[in-house]
Amino acid sequence: MKRSKLQRIAALLLALALVAGLGACSQKDNSSGGSSSANTPSSSEESSEPSSSAVEEKTSGDDQEPLEITAVLTMFETPVDVNSEYWQDMQERCKVIYTPEWVPVTSYNDRLSLLVSTNDLPDIIRVENLSTPWVVKALEAGMFYDFTDSLGSDGLPNLSALNPAAWTNSKYKGRNYLIPNSRGQYNNCYFLRQDLLDKYDLPLPSTIEELTAYFEAIAQEDGMVPVPSNVDSPIELVQSAFGPGNILPVYTEDGSGIVPFRLTESYAKSVEYMAELYGKGLLSKEFALLNGDQTEDLMVSGKGGIYSKNAWHSYRINEEIKKVNPEGSFEPIFGLEGPGGTSVFYDMGYSGGLSINSSVGDEKARRILEFMDYTSDPDNYNYFYYGIEGTHFEIVDGFPSLTEEGKKVVNNSFYIPFTLASATYTKVNSPLAPAEYNLEMQKKVGKVDELAKEIDGAPFLIFNIINSQTWADFWAVNQVEFESFRADVITGAKTIEDFRAYQQQLLEMEEIKTAMTEYKTSYDEFGFDSWEAS
Incomplete structure (x- = not known):
């Protein structure tokens, strides 16, 4: 990638012009939530004073009854107890009565599909991916509140100051219906066994060939499953290395559409690669049934060879494996x-977020936005991400460090009910790790920038951003059939040529042709075409 292009990406993703302001919540002593740290956005950004109108709004807001909120939220791990010290303190601090329904991530889409179909959504809805069929259905039906015109408001300074990439990449048809869980550009990585690389005198893989050699070598270990997961994450890792499709787009012959990444040649080559791994005994025989928890269990028990996870888990899983x-x-x-190219991608600047039920009306929607503006104040970052200082965390060498109590409750579900200020290394720094470990991880993720220079386009997983209603409808009905066909190819029941013929059959369907046109329109709306080589 040309240097100017990389600079444009960096400007898009790292611009964190954060300003501190007063939200609608009543403030207590900020000592439990406002400590400065190397992990908080406020530690390196200059804050401006809130406007007088914001103060007046806050003062009048103190006279209101507590804001009652219902929500449905994704449960990744055991969530904070609503009867806990933290939750009660949060409700008092913010003058809210917040009642969440926590739904396990494995059944979240089923639960939300039901709520959308019965038009029974709560006030706040956690959305993980804007292209998920139930989300598209809700958006098209007008179930989510459009707050685009509220951004930039004097009363919402912190929301307006979130990572601009988050606001851009979380739009639907050019409008904002999602308050993004914003962050910096670094997030996902693939963990390999360094001790086994050393044992077999292998380099840290930088090519598909080196990755395959690693899998073949570690297969000699007793009980080892080199690829202990379903095939979605390994395909995500290798597809762009086989060619365009999931990062750089594949256009239709006439240029009017963008081909869904699963129907591209690079995807077929990725499936073929999975079949080769399976044939060599390197891919789990139960790949179609494995979930993330099972993969992690295999990894930390020393029986797995690759694991896709947020970079911040590095310290934790390294400590876990040392137990065995x-x-x-x-x-x-x-x-x-x-x-066929380079496989690497930046985080799109956010990971899911919160939508507001449009039926709550303008007044309540505004109060919810003001509540989220308060939670996204940089001075409150530690409070809503790590909990109460002295109870759940302490500041050690400039970084939040979880206490024993914090280790029991602060996890990937802790911050889900809130909107946080943008922080570049949110998904890199671990609250469990010493400061020097986090600083070293910050250096390691610089590899993303290095690889991104090799991509002649925007290094994002574009289908996590662009959308097509027609594809969403198609995928809701045909996902099981497609994945079953793919599994048959991987296990040898069908050939890779059968798979290519199946892809072509789908591409000739009128609804897929419509979906490709919609994808192109969406791609243009997000402005990704401006990253094409000049």
Whole structure:
């Protein structure tokens, strides 16, 4: 990628012009939530004073009854107890009565599909992906509140100051219906066994060939499953190395559409690669049934070879494996080179977020936005991400460090009910790790920037951003059939040529042709075409 292009990406993703302001919540002593740290956005950004109108709004807001909120939220891990010290303190601090329904991530889409179909949504809805069929259905039906015109308001300074990439990439048809869970550009990586790389005198893989050699070598270990997961994450890792499709778009022959990444040649080559791994005994025989928890269990028990996870888990899983193997260690990779290109992607600047039920009306929607503006104040970042200082965390060497109590409750579900200020290394720094470990991880994720220079376009997983109602409807009905066909190819029941013929059959369907046109329109709305080589 040309240098000017990389600079444009960096400007888009890292611009964190954060300003501090007063929200609608009543403030207590900020000592439990406002400590400065190397992980908080406020530690390196200059804040401006709130306007007088914001103060007046806050003062009048104090006379209101507590804001009652219902929500449905994704449960990744055991969530904070609503009867806990933290939750009660949060409700008092913010003058809210917040009642969440927590739904396990594995059944979240089913639960939300039902709520959308019965038009029985609560006030706040956690959305993980704007292209998920139930989300598109809700958006098209007008179930989510459009607050685009509220951004930039004097009363919402903190929301307006979130990472601009988050606001841009979370739009639907050019409008904002999602308050994004914003962050910096670094997030996902793929953990490999560094101790086994050393044992077999192998380099940290940077190509598909080196990755395959690693899998083949570690297969010699007793009970080892080199690829202990379903095939979605390994395909995500290798597809762009086989060619355009999931990062750089594949256009239709006339240029009027963008081909869904699963129907591209690079995807077929990725499936073929999975079949090769399966044939060599390197991919789990139960790949179609494995979930993330099972993959992690295999990894931390020393029986797995690759694991896709947020970079901030590095310290934790390294500590976990040492309980069963004192010599065990994990090292992240962020992408690969291959015969068709480079595979690497930036985080899109956010990961899910919160939508407001449009039926709540303008007044309540505004109060919810003001509540989220308060939670996204940089001075409150630690409070809503780590809990109460002195109870759940302490500041050690400039970084939040979880206490024993914090380790029991602060996890990937803790911050889900809130909107946080943008922080570049949110998904890199671990609250469990010493400061020097986090600083070293910050250096390691620089590899993403290095690899991104090799991509002649926007290094995002574009289908996590662009959308098509027609594809969403098609995928809701045909996902099981497609994945079953793919599994048959991987296990040898069907050939890769059968798969290519199946892809072509789908591409000739009128609804897929419509979906490709919609994808192109969406791609243009997000402005990704401006990243094409000049």
